[in-house]
Amino acid sequence: MLSSYGRHGSDAYDLVDRLANGRARVAAWNAYVCQTYADKLAESCEESAPLARALYDLARTWLEHARTSDGDTRLELPAWGTLVRSQEQLVAMRETLDALRTYLAFEIGEDDPRLATVDAQLATVDELWIPRPTPELRAGIGSALTIGLKAAAALGAACLG
Amino acid sequence: MSLFRPARTVTSPSGDYWELYVSKTALPAWRGSDADDAVDVSGYGSAQFDVLELPVMVLAFFWANLILPLARVVLMLPVAVVRGRRSRAVRIEALRTFPRREVLLWTTTDGHAPRVLDEIAAGLSQGKIVRPVGSVYTGPE
Numbered sequence: 001m002l003s004s005y006g007r008h009g010s011d012a013y014d015l016v017d018r019l020a021n022g023r024a025r026v027a028a029w030n031a032y033v034c035q036t037y038a039d040k041l042a043e044s045c046e047e048s049a050p051l052a053r054a055l056y057d058l059a060r061t062w063l064e065h066a067r068t069s070d071g072d073t074r075l076e077l078p079a080w081g082t083l084v085r086s087q088e089q090l091v092a093m094r095e096t097l098d099a100l101r102t103y104l105a106f107e108i109g110e111d112d113p114r115l116a117t118v119d120a121q122l123a124t125v126d127e128l129w130i131p132r133p134t135p136e137l138r139a140g141i142g143s144a145l146t147i148g149l150k151a152a153a154a155l156g157a158a159c160l161g
Numbered sequence: 162m163s164l165f166r167p168a169r170t171v172t173s174p175s176g177d178y179w180e181l182y183v184s185k186t187a188l189p190a191w192r193g194s195d196a197d198d199a200v201d202v203s204g205y206g207s208a209q210f211d212v213l214e215l216p217v218m219v220l221a222f223f224w225a226n227l228i229l230p231l232a233r234v235v236l237m238l239p240v241a242v243v244r245g246r247r248s249r250a251v252r253i254e255a256l257r258t259f260p261r262r263e264v265l266l267w268t269t270t271d272g273h274a275p276r277v278l279d280e281i282a283a284g285l286s287q288g289k290i291v292r293p294v295g296s297v298y299t300g301p302e
Contacts, residue, residue: 124294124295127270127273127294127295128269128270128295128296128297130248130249130250130270131249132247132248132249132250133248133250134187134248134250134252134268136250136266136268136297136299137250137268137270137297139297139299140268140296140297
């Protein structure tokens with residue numbers, strides 16, 4: 001049911017590639033970030049459904065902005081209600097960050113120093129990532145991934161604007 | 162790696178003495194009950210108070226605050242030990258007992274534990290609480 005809910009924003013995957021750099025492409029990038037994040041969370045577990053739904057709604061809003069080229073281009077990702085995430089949620093967040101980094105590296109080049117802000121958070125995640133992590137470690141991994149996702153979203157907006 | 166013997170001891174420039182413990186086991190928390198919940202003491206100090214109730218109250222106090230919490234810890238300790246052995250997570254606790262008891266917790270992984278311990282000890286010896294790469298600092302327990 002959640003996947004059908006998110007189908008409305010699936011244009012985000014194509015639109016960001018079709019537009020030229022500018023406000024509309026930044027809005028399409030924001031939609032792409034939200035749609036990717038929501039899809040990964042929706043696949044992960046039931047408890048992620050409220051956040052995934054909020055992200056799908058955001059993706060649709062950003063798609064409308066991309067089509068009309070109006071409004072603010074600053075993306076605010078919805079916050080988690082808790083500090084500690086489940087292992088499935090962390091996997092979804094990590095896959096999202098990997099996907100965003102891959103897109104950015106393709107767009108600006110693998111050697112671009114601006115990727116360092118995202119890579120630093122991925123390195124932190126790698127340092128802490130073990131099978132069956134304790135709640136303390138999951139909180140640390142979740143914080144690093146949250147910072148990384150915000151950094152990747154902001155970098156994309158800066159590069160595509 | 163031991164729960165009962167500090168891996169390091171450190172004294173800060175201000176004279177604070179810290180013991181650093183490294184372990185894979187998170188000991189079950191001691192949860193005593195509120196004795197007021199176990200025994201009704203509303204009549205205490207009044208004419209209704211019966212001195213014969215005193216032994217019952219003392220027994221109830223020990224039951225709620227010693228025997229039950231101890232039984233809980235004894236039952237949960239093997240689970241905590243097994244869970245710790247299966248995990249690659251390592252807890253580093255810094256304990257200070259004076260002027261007041263304080264326990265700071267870092268969590269890391271077995272591969273980073275020696276380096277993280279060195280950095281924490283070096284930081285505390287300079288009076289600083291550091292956050293080494295590859296660890297999560299969760300603050301006072």
